Amino acid sequence: MKKLRMATPGPTQVPNEILLAGAQEMIHHRSDLMKKIMEEINCELPKIFGTSQDVYILLSSGTGAMEAAIVNSFNPGEKVLVVSNGYFGERFVDISKMLGLEVITVSSAWGTSVNVDEVKDAYYNHPDIKGVLVVYSETSTGAINNVKEIGTFFSKTDVLVVVDAISGLISHDLPMDDWKLDIVLGASHKGFMMPPGLAFVAISQKAWIKLEKVDPRTYYFSFKRYKKFYPMAPSSPGVSLLLSLKKSLEILNKEGLSECTSRHKKIAHATQSALEALGFPLFVKQPHLKSNTVTAAFAPIGLDASLLLKKLNQNYGLTVTGGQGEFKGKMIRVGHIGAVDEIDLFGIFGALEMALNEMDYNFELGSSSRAINKTIDRGVIPYA
């Protein structure tokens, strides 16, 4: 028997309850029963975003939601500022350019967080920008951006703040209304512990005023159509995924959102400690910038990261992802978002130690397990 496990930043493992909820008998998407289910979902979902606004559910990946946010919010030729410190920040740039926007960027090195003062300076130099696009938790590096400060700053302007919170939602605090964020994006296969397939978009009143002035360039992703059909979907929705979502929201509700976020913090910290115990230098240095969703770490000198990931997969059935972009082959990224607890971590690091031992890497057996145990015992270290 070879059991398959994942320690990936999405798709991540899905609890059986959620999988089986999606395997219920099909419901017609225009039926009264579907309407009832949508109303229940639409009552709970905004709480996750910390908003009093409606949240729309797209049938797409997170990338679709990124495109939808941009194409609905900005006309071609308008200028946006992308805050970029990784792969998904670069995706914001690519999509914006493809859609004919003028793009300026404020970047920082991968593994760091963008300096908010530089974002403010960019605004002073380009007061004609219409939007700021920022990734909250950068899955490619495990660094978070200070979207709270960005949101608060731009709330005094007419600039929209669009936040890719695809992995950052649930795993981190994100009270959209309090932080004055305008468009917040989420996706099902991250903190919601679901299969991929649904994306979420929460839209502020301020954003709606701007949206109304944008020429329609998409039918499928049109937020105006979503609004018109709300709480139902404008075209065939992902019925099975919506049934899973209902169960996901029940589970999140039972745990409590803040408890869930605390668990993510605790598990992230334990992962960081365990990797350091094994001699893996963490990619993100500053404690308060570390994402609770994924921990990226360099392979120790002399250790082949790609071979390690291959061994983990082939010999122990464990999928761990590697570096993206220029860090391909140089690092490992251990995902710990969603339905992950410390017992999972013991298994993940047990497999990692076995693979390292097989590769004749010099380390103390059991040291990662000890680090996890000690960190969990100490409780959560409050980061932010």
Place this chain on the structure above:
Amino acid sequence: MKKLRMATPGPTQVPNEILLAGAQEMIHHRSDLMKKIMEEINCELPKIFGTSQDVYILLSSGTGAMEAAIVNSFNPGEKVLVVSNGYFGERFVDISKMLGLEVITVSSAWGTSVNVDEVKDAYYNHPDIKGVLVVYSETSTGAINNVKEIGTFFSKTDVLVVVDAISGLISHDLPMDDWKLDIVLGASHKGFMMPPGLAFVAISQKAWIKLEKVDPRTYYFSFKRYKKFYPMAPSSPGVSLLLSLKKSLEILNKEGLSECTSRHKKIAHATQSALEALGFPLFVKQPHLKSNTVTAAFAPIGLDASLLLKKLNQNYGLTVTGGQGEFKGKMIRVGHIGAVDEIDLFGIFGALEMALNEMDYNFELGSSSRAINKTIDRGVIPYA
């Protein structure tokens, strides 16, 4: 106990095998296991389309695939001809206009099929059209269009023929390569007997030549990105739905595509006979234009169609859809696409007879059952 049933043209009922396949443990979308599954799917899927080309799998509803086909194939300002005889033909017009295309239409009344000679005349009058957009099986009316003749005619031109075969695929013959169709669209919640969520796009060599000359206006739906990442998905795919798709293709393979299409013909014919036996005038008159996916029929004079549908739903747990557009409230549409057999029909019409009886409608009890029985016994009447 009140069992819920659907006789709808999509979403339709999903076999348990397919539901449960989608409830398997999550797989990472960039893993070797996922690659193996994608290769298996990509080996079988083109057979359904009757093509030697690759078929791309989008994470979207059918509407998303319609938009994707148009935005990838045509530049703004280019002229397309929409062949329209129903709700989804009109959707092609709406999407094309929104995307900045010049649209000319050749229409026919709802419930009829568009005359191909008029399509040819439109081409002679507008030889600068770059594409013809046509719905194969119009779900709003139950009429099919002669895409074979349209495909063959335009194969001698540089005009692309884009076919919405979302409900027409599997339920009708559609050998894409033989009929010289350029872009053929499908969706999971129709003949594939799956939950909604996946859409399919098959693209001819001729279409690729045109696609290469179109300026990119979408990232999420970019066919070039799909081609680049094939057989994997360019962004997080609907993993659970892909696992269901693999099972769906196994079931279709076991039944045999032509046997499956024949079954759809047979069931459609039995439905038509049963409705006629109950005194419901069929909306589509000509036998060779009737869709195998859905049968629309007017309520007999004096019978309230909306009340009938409400009674079916509330008292018998059966969802049947009503008319769309101007026919809302005037007709019923009985769906019979996907995993539907004659035994299902007996149940559907049994419920219909109970509801009609309740409404004091004057008819012979059991007459629809007899009609189904006789039609099935006689075997399939070959339509086309």
